[in-house]
Amino acid sequence: MIRFDRVTKRYGHRAVVDSVSLEVRKGGLCVLLGESGSGKSTLMRMVNRMVEPDAGRVMLDGTDIANVPPESLRHGIGYVIQSVGLFPHWRVADNIATVPRLLGWDAARVASRVDALLQLVGLPPEDFRARYPHELSGGQAQRIGLARALAADPPVLLMDEPFSALDPGIRRGLQVALRRIHAETAKTILFVTHDVEEALLLADELAVMQDGRLLAHGRPAEVLRRDADPVVKRLFGEATLAFHRLGTLRAANAARPASATQPAEAQLPILPPDSNLKQALMLMLESGTDQVALPGGATLHLSDILAAA
Amino acid sequence: MAQARPATLARDLATRAPPPPVPREATAAALLAALAASLPFLLGWLSIAANRLVSPRPVSLPLHGGTGLGAACFVLGCLGVALLARRRSLLPWAEVTAGLALLALLATLGLGAGAALDGGARLARAAPGAGFWLAALSLLLSAGCCAAGRDAAREGEAAGATPTRFLAVAVPGIVLLVASGVLDPLSLMREAASRGPELQAALWRHALLAAGALALAGLVAVPLSLLALRRPRLEAALMALANGLQVVPSIALFGLLMAPLAGLAAVWPALRGWGIGGIGAAPAVIGISAYLLLPLAAGLLSGLRQAPADILDAARGQGMGEGAILRHIRLPLGAGAMLGGLRTAAVQAVGLATLAALVGAGGLGAIVFQGIGQLAADLILLGVLPVVGLSLCIDAALAAAQAALAPAGRRG
Numbered sequence: 073m074i075r076f077d078r079v080t081k082r083y084g085h086r087a088v089v090d091s092v093s094l095e096v097r098k099g100g101l102c103v104l105l106g107e108s109g110s111g112k113s114t115l116m117r118m119v120n121r122m123v124e125p126d127a128g129r130v131m132l133d134g135t136d137i138a139n140v141p142p143e144s145l146r147h148g149i150g151y152v153i154q155s156v157g158l159f160p161h162w163r164v165a166d167n168i169a170t171v172p173r174l175l176g177w178d179a180a181r182v183a184s185r186v187d188a189l190l191q192l193v194g195l196p197p198e199d200f201r202a203r204y205p206h207e208l209s210g211g212q213a214q215r216i217g218l219a220r221a222l223a224a225d226p227p228v229l230l231m232d233e234p235f236s237a238l239d240p241g242i243r244r245g246l247q248v249a250l251r252r253i254h255a256e257t258a259k260t261i262l263f264v265t266h267d268v269e270e271a272l273l274l275a276d277e278l279a280v281m282q283d284g285r286l287l288a289h290g291r292p293a294e295v296l297r298r299d300a301d302p303v304v305k306r307l308f309g310e311a312t313l314a315f316h317r318l319g320t321l322r323a324a325n326a327a328r329p330a331s332a333t334q335p336a337e338a339q340l341p342i343l344p345p346d347s348n349l350k351q352a353l354m355l356m357l358e359s360g361t362d363q364v365a366l367p368g369g370a371t372l373h374l375s376d377i378l379a380a381a
Numbered sequence: 382m383a384q385a386r387p388a389t390l391a392r393d394l395a396t397r398a399p400p401p402p403v404p405r406e407a408t409a410a411a412l413l414a415a416l417a418a419s420l421p422f423l424l425g426w427l428s429i430a431a432n433r434l435v436s437p438r439p440v441s442l443p444l445h446g447g448t449g450l451g452a453a454c455f456v457l458g459c460l461g462v463a464l465l466a467r468r469r470s471l472l473p474w475a476e477v478t479a480g481l482a483l484l485a486l487l488a489t490l491g492l493g494a495g496a497a498l499d500g501g502a503r504l505a506r507a508a509p510g511a512g513f514w515l516a517a518l519s520l521l522l523s524a525g526c527c528a529a530g531r532d533a534a535r536e537g538e539a540a541g542a543t544p545t546r547f548l549a550v551a552v553p554g555i556v557l558l559v560a561s562g563v564l565d566p567l568s569l570m571r572e573a574a575s576r577g578p579e580l581q582a583a584l585w586r587h588a589l590l591a592a593g594a595l596a597l598a599g600l601v602a603v604p605l606s607l608l609a610l611r612r613p614r615l616e617a618a619l620m621a622l623a624n625g626l627q628v629v630p631s632i633a634l635f636g637l638l639m640a641p642l643a644g645l646a647a648v649w650p651a652l653r654g655w656g657i658g659g660i661g662a663a664p665a666v667i668g669i670s671a672y673l674l675l676p677l678a679a680g681l682l683s684g685l686r687q688a689p690a691d692i693l694d695a696a697r698g699q700g701m702g703e704g705a706i707l708r709h710i711r712l713p714l715g716a717g718a719m720l721g722g723l724r725t726a727a728v729q730a731v732g733l734a735t736l737a738a739l740v741g742a743g744g745l746g747a748i749v750f751q752g753i754g755q756l757a758a759d760l761i762l763l764g765v766l767p768v769v770g771l772s773l774c775i776d777a778a779l780a781a782a783q784a785a786l787a788p789a790g791r792r793g
Binding site: 120122142143144145146147151153155156157158159160161170171174217220221230 | 691692694695696697698699700701702705709710713714
């Protein structure tokens with residue numbers, strides 16, 4: 073869907089993005105993780121031509137975007153930034169309707185789309201439609217920012233540290249909302265963050281950048297391997313790397329199937345469905361057992377966790 | 382319980398929030414109003430000259446009948462301003478009262494002049510005394526203080542503190558007084574009556590000169606500012622030019638323009654048909670517009686830059702073109718700052734147009750310079766007062782527009 077082909081961007085003599093090749097599959101949520109100045113935002117902004125690469129090319133659905141006029145390219149790519157950037161003199165409904173109006177949709181279609189989007193991001197339309205941005209909290213404003221990006225139903229969404237300025241509780245709510253929206257809409261999302269927890273919570277794929285270079289790319293479990301790059305280890309914290317890795321592994325994959333010879337013990341604590349190994353370990357620590365049961369009847373032993381990690 | 386009550390009462394008294402402090406501007410307004418009330422009595426209302434050529438000498442006001450009533454209204458009005466200005470919420474009313482006091486002052490003067498001249502020689506002339514002028518000035522300043530205090534009370538931007546309420550009362554009131562003939566005995570009005578058509582023509586000419594200069598400056602400043610938005614070097618050049626022009630004395634600039642324009646008219650005589658020549662409107666309009674370049678361009682550029690970087694980034698990221706960004710983002714968000722520049726430029730244009738008379742362009746300046754030549758104070762005032770009035774009205778109108786155009790989302 074999105075393919076970076078050895079793209080480079082230099083400011084003066086410094087290569088901010090240094091020959092990066094990366095592919096994000098259609099419908100995937102790829103998190104670009106790195107410290108500030110690692111070039112992750114610059115790489116992301118190449119997709120909608122907010123930054124033009126000095127070398128290499130960016131392909132979108134097989135087309136080189138250098139051949140697409142920036143404005144029409146951007147109409148098809150949702151864009152969410154940390155500072156939200158809602159237009160202060162426009163009401164919420166007008167802000168959301170920005171791209172549909174640029175595309176010349178008729179008023180009735182725009183209005184129904186605005187209401188649908190407000191529903192999607194979890195804000196009651198009748199309450200929020202007519203508000204001005206200064207009448208919104210930070211979390212509400214970013215939900216509107218997300219709705220605005222999704223307005224014309226673009227297949228691709230670029231998100232540049234969208235939740236970094238929010239309080240932790242609000243941030244968690246928006247992360248959950250984003251996962252739900254991603255599952256419902258199957259957009260291809262490129263998400264930039266420096267927050268390790270956020271990256272692991274959201275990512276289908278993880279791309280780690282440092283000094284303009286791509287250090288690691290793959291499913292989170294692959295990126296957090298035991299023999300990971302030292303920089304990756306440092307980024308995730310050497311002491312907690314293994315713990316983070318447990319969070320990327322599904323408990324069901326490590327569990328022992330229910331067998332007739334060894335019936336599951338009834339009093340074992342039950343792990344919620346779709347849990348990962350980190351949650352399984354936490355449950356063991358919490359209940360003081362070395363075994364937990366999975367909803368299907370399978371059991372998970374402490375040794376299974378050690379083996380999987 | 383009964384014993385506890387006095388204790389809570391005392392605590393209530395101790396913890397009760399102090400009344401909101403009266404803004405300093407309000408204190409100044411009250412003092413100025415009190416000063417205004419006493420000034421005509423101390424320094425004289427009226428002076429009378431036997432004819433137009435001898436110097437006037439102060440006379441006392443015959444304080445009976447209509448004149449006495451007017452004076453009483455004036456003093457009461459000033460007291461009203463002083464009392465109303467003690468409360469922040471009443472400041473707008475203090476401003477209105479100051480306008481009413483000014484009208485009472487004027488009416489008293491007119492009635493008093495009529496009474497003092499009654500039966501006097503036909504050539505005798507009554508002019509306002511020093512006390513009147515200073516009282517009128519004090520009232521204007523007092524109203525300005527009220528407006529400033531009112532704006533300071535409102536959080537956020539001070540809108541330049543134009544006493545719009547004062548003007549809204551005073552301007553129609555003065556028009557009414559003039560129309561009713563109350564002021565006719567004053568020498569200024571006699572002068573105006575004898576020069577009625579001339580004055581009217583000069584006023585129109587003056588407004589036209591100012592508007593023409595403003596339009597010409599706009600024609601230059603608007604496209605250059607739009608271009609300078611993207612080209613820092615052009616901006617530096619534009620601002621250097623606009624700043625440099627401010628340093629040239631205006632009369633020198635008019636003079637400098639005369640030679641090349643006269644030359645142009647000599648080469649292309651057709652230009653003369655358009656009124657372009659070394660003397661007349663052309664050098665005046667061009668010269669004035671040169672001075673308006675700085676306030677206009679500075680206001681435009683700062684207006685165009687009002688939109689914050691993150692909002693521009695969001696707009697571009699959604700695929701808005703530069704034209705759409707200008708229309709939908711930069712202009713609405715910058716309208717206030719741009720109108721501020723226009724306001725400065727318009728007021729400056731009206732003032733500078735007075736000097737246009739020096740290069741034969743006419744306008745109210747012609748009357749002023751004629752008065753200076755004849756040492757006729759009334760004639761000078763006849764030219765100056767409309768200039769002051771025009772400036773104040775334009776300033777107030779643009780201030781009101783500025784307030785009305787504040788972006789909806791930013792309005793408190």
